[in-house]
Amino acid sequence: MTMLGFDADDTLWHNERFFTLTQARFAELMGDFAGRDHLEDRLLAAERRNIGRYGFGVKGFTLSMIETAIEVSEARVSATVIAELLEAGREMLAHPIELLPHVETTITTLAASYKLVLITKGDLLDQERKLAQSGLGPCFQAVEVVSEKTPEIYTRIFDRHGMGARQGIMVGNSMKSDILPMLEAGGRAIHIPDRGVTWALDHAETPASHPRLLTLESMENLAEALHKFALE
Structure with missing residues (x-):
């Protein structure tokens, strides 16, 4: 899986x-x-x-x-x-948790076919609170709250919960934290850019093209795109 x-x-x-x-x-x-x-x-x-x-x-x-x-x-x-x-x-x-569009349906659908692991930075108690309030907790088989997201961190997490970074996929809004380190670890990544305000310290240049990178507008078509991307 x-x-x-x-x-x-x-x-x-x-x-x-x-x-x-x-x-x-x-x-x-x-x-x-x-x-x-x-x-x-x-x-x-x-x-x-x-x-x-x-x-x-x-x-x-x-x-x-x-x-x-x-x-x-x-x-x-x-x-x-x-x-x-x-x-x-x-x-x-x-503050109360407000899910982004299409997230609840997409995550619930994907949980039936994929092993989902939440990988997030931040304060442990706050992240646990947000996940609990989101109602998405049962969809994730593991939660990893890390101090930083690096290629080494992704390698370790995907080795622990999956079959290694090269066989895994990371989905996130941050090019700097979610995408580039995963690509460097040898894995695949799906970028769903935040259409709101991006933290100034989280800016990074998007690669002009990359064979293991896919960009989507929102979560709406993630399940379909993910299936095709995973088979390539």
């Missing part, structure tokens, strides 16, 4: 838009100290700097907002604003 790896955030359900809304709130709260563009640049720099310390996800993002607020204000930011940033982070951790 072919193993399919699925990314979670912005592949199965909405995620990045909540970060975008919270970032706008951050700019509003810090408007007395700097303009929005400058705040966004400083926050992005903090996120880049802190990924190695805090990892991916809401908690690291919240800490980066607080760190940026202190730095930009030269430690003059009020405790009230810090409290509001903490509350914004808590709200992100509690």
Whole structure:
């Protein structure tokens, strides 16, 4: 049975838009100290700097907002604003899950013919919460929450749950995290680009062409395309 790896955030359900809304709130709260563009640049720099310390996800993002607020204000930011940033982070951790179009039907259909494994970055508790709320949990035979997605990680996961990366397929919205490392590991990948906002640190160039890469507009035709792709 072919193993399919699925990314979670912005592949199965909405995620990045909540970060975008919270970032706008951050700019509003810090408007007395700097303009929005400058705040966004400083926050992005903090996120880049802190990924190695805090990892991916809401908690690291919240800490980066607080760190940026202190730095930009030269430690003059009020405790009230810090409290509001903490509350914004808590709200992100509690937001309801909204599946992307065609996801529920497609995942349910594929689970009958393929071995599905969820491979996602982020905070373990938050990812487990989102999967539970999504109702998709029973469709996945395994869940892997990793600190980073690299060729070595994909090799290890597809060896553990399948017949190796070369016999597996990874499906995701992020060219940088979901697609390129899987191709480098020797596997196949299906890219379903996020039509919303893409995190600045997740940008990567799309290969002009690749024999093991397929791009789809949405999940709607994944089952049919996957069958043909897997047989090539």
